[in-house]
Amino acid sequence: MAEQIEIPRSFPGAGDVAGKRVVITGASRGLGRLLAHAFSHAGARVALVAREEKDLKEVGDELPGPTLVLSGDVTDEEFNEAVADGAVAEWGGLDVWIANAGISPIVAGPLETDPSVWRAVLDVNLTGAFLGARAAARVMGEGGRIIFTGSVLGERPREGLAAYSASKAGLVGLAKGLALDLAPAGITVNVVAPGWFDSPLAQHWKNSPKLAAGVLDHTAQRRWGDATDLAGAYQFLASDAASFITGTVLNVDGGYLLV
Ligand SMILES: NC(=O)c1ccc[n+]([C@@H]2O[C@H](COP(=O)([O-])OP(=O)(O)OC[C@H]3O[C@@H](n4cnc5c(N)ncnc54)[C@H](OP(=O)(O)O)[C@@H]3O)[C@@H](O)[C@H]2O)c1
Known part of the structure; x- marks a missing residue:
């Protein structure tokens, strides 16, 4: 008989985040609030980050x-470092950093996009994620998880969203680069790329019959994401079952990228 893989006594539970110490940025509303609920209900300890206390x-x-x-x-670089230190002071360590804070302030072409708006989008969506990952990596040990909230628009933009799409595409390159850099420390870095979810950020599309129809036309499942559709991807990547997954993008989009 050919040599067989030795079967372990047990397998890590996919999505099991009980006891994990988790930072979630952009946790005050929308998808971040949803993630906070899902992780907390699953037994994780969560640190909620946003500007409005x-x-x-x-x-x-x-x-x-x-x-x-x-x-x-x-x-703010110092703020990110303070969050990492705050989690360690409270919990004795940090297991997961979800860089989810993001803005999408404009729907306009390049001539209507003031360079200050371009800079603000890149600053929050991309530089903010880098500063968070940097702070997290300083305090995390083996088994650490960094997860960026990307977007399907990073791979497949729509009109008027060049700055946003560039920031989200940038997160994929950032995750791959950091995945290489942090592999020796036992830290994984991945992107979850949501399709269309009904959050405050998405109201511009939701409230426009033309744009909302465009969303459905470009989503294979012909629907928006539900409240139960998203968190499982983050919980899987955060769990011990995902320790060999790094530098990847997990699309949660009802098939948006297929249509
Ligand atoms: N909704 C969708 O369909 C969708 C699809 C794909 C990707 N996404 C991504 O998912 C993430 C969350 O989006 P959402 O729809 O939940 O948006 P949202 O409802 O507008 O929430 C954004 C969150 O980010 C926080 N935030 C914004 N700027 C910040 C800053 N400079 N520092 C700290 N916190 C900041 C906000 O709180 P404060 O304003 O109080 O700071 C809020 O908690 C974003 O990265 C977005 O690009 C959303």
Whole structure:
């Protein structure tokens, strides 16, 4: 008989995040708030990050598990370092950093896009993720997980969103580069790329019959993402079952990239 793989006594649970210490940026509303609920319900300890402290406290009050509220701007290097230190001071370590804060302030072509808007989008969506990953990597040990919220628009843009699409495409390159750099430390770096979800950020599309129809036309499943559709991807990548997955993009888009 050919030599066989030795079967382990047990397998890590895919998506099991119980006891994990998790930072979630952009946690005060939309997808970040959704992720905070999902991780907290699954037994993780979560640190909620955004600029508005009042909104974060409201989210914290909704959650079943232990919560840390840390308000500040992800474009601020010192703030990111303080979040990492705050998680370690509270929990003795940090397992997962989800860089999810993002903005999409314009729907306009390049001539209507003021360079200051371009810079702001890159600053929050891309530089903010880098600064977060940098702070996380300093305090994380073996088994650390960094997850960026990308977007299908990084791979397949729509009109008027060049800055946003560039920032999200940039996250893929950033994740791949950091995956290489941080592999020796046992830290994985991946991107979850959502398709269309009904959040405050997406209201411009949701409220325009033309744009909303375009979303459905370009989504194979002909629907927007539901509240239960997204968090599983993050929980899988955060769990011990995903320790050999790094530098990848996991699209959660109902087939947006197929149509
Ligand atoms: N909704 C979708 O369909 C969709 C699809 C693909 C990807 N995404 C991505 O998913 C992520 C979340 O989007 P969303 O739809 O949940 O948007 P959202 O509802 O507008 O929430 C954005 C979050 O980011 C925070 N934030 C913004 N700028 C920040 C900064 N400089 N520093 C710290 N926190 C900041 C906001 O809180 P404060 O304003 O209080 O800081 C808020 O908590 C973004 O990266 C977005 O690009 C969304």
